[in-house]
Amino acid sequence: MTKLDPKIIKKVENLRKEINRHDHLYYVLAQPEISDLEYDKLYSELKKLEEEYPELVTPDSPTQRVGGEPTKEFPNVTHSTPMLSLSNTYSEDDIRNFDRKVRELLPAQKIHYVCELKYDGVSLSLKYVNGGLVSGATRGDGYRGDEITANVKTIRSIPLRISYDKSSKTNCDIRGEVIMNLKEFKRMNDEKELLGEKIFANPRNSVAGTLKLQDPKIVASRPLRFYGYALHSKELPLKSHFESLKILRQFGFLIDQHAKRFDNIDNVIEHWKEWEQKRDTLPFDIDGIVVKVDSLAQQEALGAIAKSPRWAIACKFSSRKAETILNDIRLQVGRIGTITPVAILEPVKIGGTMVSRASLYNEDYILEKDIRISDTVVVERGGDVIPKVTSVIIEKRKSDCAIYSFPKKCPECGTNLVRAEEESNYYCDNSECPMQIRGRIEHWAARGAMDITGLGESVVDKLVSNKFVNNVADLYDLHKYKDQLSAMDRWGEKSVQKLLDGIEKSKQRQYHYVIFSLGIRHIGATVAQVLAEHFTSIDELMKASESDLQAIHEIGPKITQSILRFFSDSRNIKIIEQLKKSGLKMRNEQVALGRELAGKVFVLTGTLTSYGREQAQELIQELGGKVSSTVSKNIDILVVGEDPGSKLEKAKKLGIEIWTEEKFKSIINADKR
Numbered sequence: 001m002t003k004l005d006p007k008i009i010k011k012v013e014n015l016r017k018e019i020n021r022h023d024h025l026y027y028v029l030a031q032p033e034i035s036d037l038e039y040d041k042l043y044s045e046l047k048k049l050e051e052e053y054p055e056l057v058t059p060d061s062p063t064q065r066v067g068g069e070p071t072k073e074f075p076n077v078t079h080s081t082p083m084l085s086l087s088n089t090y091s092e093d094d095i096r097n098f099d100r101k102v103r104e105l106l107p108a109q110k111i112h113y114v115c116e117l118k119y120d121g122v123s124l125s126l127k128y129v130n131g132g133l134v135s136g137a138t139r140g141d142g143y144r145g146d147e148i149t150a151n152v153k154t155i156r157s158i159p160l161r162i163s164y165d166k167s168s169k170t171n172c173d174i175r176g177e178v179i180m181n182l183k184e185f186k187r188m189n190d191e192k193e194l195l196g197e198k199i200f201a202n203p204r205n206s207v208a209g210t211l212k213l214q215d216p217k218i219v220a221s222r223p224l225r226f227y228g229y230a231l232h233s234k235e236l237p238l239k240s241h242f243e244s245l246k247i248l249r250q251f252g253f254l255i256d257q258h259a260k261r262f263d264n265i266d267n268v269i270e271h272w273k274e275w276e277q278k279r280d281t282l283p284f285d286i287d288g289i290v291v292k293v294d295s296l297a298q299q300e301a302l303g304a305i306a307k308s309p310r311w312a313i314a315c316k317f318s319s320r321k322a323e324t325i326l327n328d329i330r331l332q333v334g335r336i337g338t339i340t341p342v343a344i345l346e347p348v349k350i351g352g353t354m355v356s357r358a359s360l361y362n363e364d365y366i367l368e369k370d371i372r373i374s375d376t377v378v379v380e381r382g383g384d385v386i387p388k389v390t391s392v393i394i395e396k397r398k399s400d401c402a403i404y405s406f407p408k409k410c411p412e413c414g415t416n417l418v419r420a421e422e423e424s425n426y427y428c429d430n431s432e433c434p435m436q437i438r439g440r441i442e443h444w445a446a447r448g449a450m451d452i453t454g455l456g457e458s459v460v461d462k463l464v465s466n467k468f469v470n471n472v473a474d475l476y477d478l479h480k481y482k483d484q485l486s487a488m489d490r491w492g493e494k495s496v497q498k499l500l501d502g503i504e505k506s507k508q509r510q511y512h513y514v515i516f517s518l519g520i521r522h523i524g525a526t527v528a529q530v531l532a533e534h535f536t537s538i539d540e541l542m543k544a545s546e547s548d549l550q551a552i553h554e555i556g557p558k559i560t561q562s563i564l565r566f567f568s569d570s571r572n573i574k575i576i577e578q579l580k581k582s583g584l585k586m587r588n589e590q591v592a593l594g595r596e597l598a599g600k601v602f603v604l605t606g607t608l609t610s611y612g613r614e615q616a617q618e619l620i621q622e623l624g625g626k627v628s629s630t631v632s633k634n635i636d637i638l639v640v641g642e643d644p645g646s647k648l649e650k651a652k653k654l655g656i657e658i659w660t661e662e663k664f665k666s667i668i669n670a671d672k673r
Helices: 006-028 036-052 092-105 182-194 203-211 216-220 241-251 265-281 296-302 363-369 434-445 457-465 472-486 493-508 511-517 525-534 538-543 546-550 557-567 570-581 589-597 613-622 646-654 661-668
Strands: 076-078 113-119 122-129 132-138 144-146 172-179 225-232 260-262 286-293 312-316 321-333 338-350 353-359 376-382 385-392 426-428 601-605 626-628 637-640 657-660
Touching: 006 036, 092 265, 092 286, 092 296, 092 312, 113 241, 113 265, 113 312, 122 203, 132 144, 172 203, 182 203, 203 216, 225 241, 241 296, 260 265, 265 286, 286 296, 321 434, 338 376, 353 376, 363 385, 434 457, 434 472, 472 493, 472 570, 511 525, 511 538, 538 557, 538 570, 546 557, 557 570, 601 613, 601 646, 613 626, 637 646, 637 661, 646 657, 657 661
Parallel strands: 353 385, 601 626, 601 637, 637 657
Antiparallel strands: 076 144, 113 260, 113 286, 122 132, 122 172, 172 225, 286 312, 321 338, 321 376, 338 353, 338 426, 376 385
């Protein structure tokens, strides 16, 4: 076995440390130091070295966060320390009763309590051996859970390696909660709605569903976060729970930044009431406060009863629900024609916010809940998530309340609505429907799509209403109307220039963003990347047959039919041709270039003015090509610089393909165009 160069080993170690440091800065501290592009370069460099030297791959390498094939089932594992459930309380009297029992069992002892936010997520147990993450498991029944390590490793806020001190190889179990921030949840649901998929009811459901997925690559695409709340270890000198939270932070975990230690139950109750009022100020859902006896020795002395510890209690918040009258049901038209019913409510205050509209999702939801206009309904609100009608007060229903019949025509353009087989939503198939035009442009401009600064909802409405744009391609001709735009009410030259600059900058977005931004039904960001890898240009994708598409593992019949239907519409083809003329990236330059050079043998002759000879050789090799010093029938391409020698004549005689330096440069630098 060839001995590895120590410099290579050191390089790999340094890259891992640097990537882990940036992961911590981004996912835990929210203080990124480098751009996504710079991060991707570090990651790609590490991945390339590990592919070249597979013996250097370790389980805790950042490249191992997403890998492996989908699993068919999750094995069961036994928790080394049971994951007990907490007793719940909703009243001040119950909290005081909890304190009384603790003091009765620990007479004459000083009691300190730690209060933490009770995340509305999914519990997880992590096992570290010698500092490395070896397994992650769901709570299950508290004693045994599903081992989902491959999924757990995709959560970037979970360190793959921890250390108590520089010499320590820590063995411990860490417990915590997996959650999803409200804004990220909404963004994910918006994309699912775009794809015509069933949306999640709330962040907790989305987390639970995600962790049960069999494919880690899909899990990696979901915005999951892990907050640690308990540390179990026989090796570490732990005396208090509050101290263990500090160690979890030292390990690199997210913890509750609002956790506090109190000396008496009065302060605990005051803290609980305070957070019941402040819960909506957080970026994620909480449903209460967890109160724990701080001393670990006292926790052990108190023990547990049944499946709940005596030393902790969950102080829940009252539900944010209210009764009101459903005055009407109106239909909203989405960016790809998705029809969403919305409840128009008699305004009611829920959790400090006045609510007058709520989601009804689709026809099936309305029929399942038997929701009717004029009903008295229960409305539930969770943070920034859209309020929803959860039930009907049947006893208060009026005798003349008719069963709701879903309209058959689009409320915006009057086109007949259609509902595809096995789908829950109705659609308006008229691509020129005014609301669809607005929606498609908003989607095109979104951050995860073409990321156009200055093109928000109000600006889109103004541009469409004044007929400056009728589709996304028209955006790239807006510079012709700069003076007219600047003269519009409440618009100035600076605002218009900012918009035009944002549109121009979007031309540099890579090909897979263009595919996603087109708004093809069922094509999300991940599927768009898959398509860009398999079809190196938009022309290839437009020509793809049903069998071509079905041959791709990630593409099923529903996505296939959606793609074929989209590219069979002449209006969509016309828009794509306009976008091409505007200079957008319509090919996967990196993949296309890799295919063009991979396995090809090159010879360089003459003086290359743009590159040194060694630099040109490195560029070819990086893209999978090989470089030879002599011309023979085994050579594929001769690159010719200034003052070429006899190699040029020999190559011509052998019929070898000849590239000028200009052609070589244009291909090598394709990703810079």
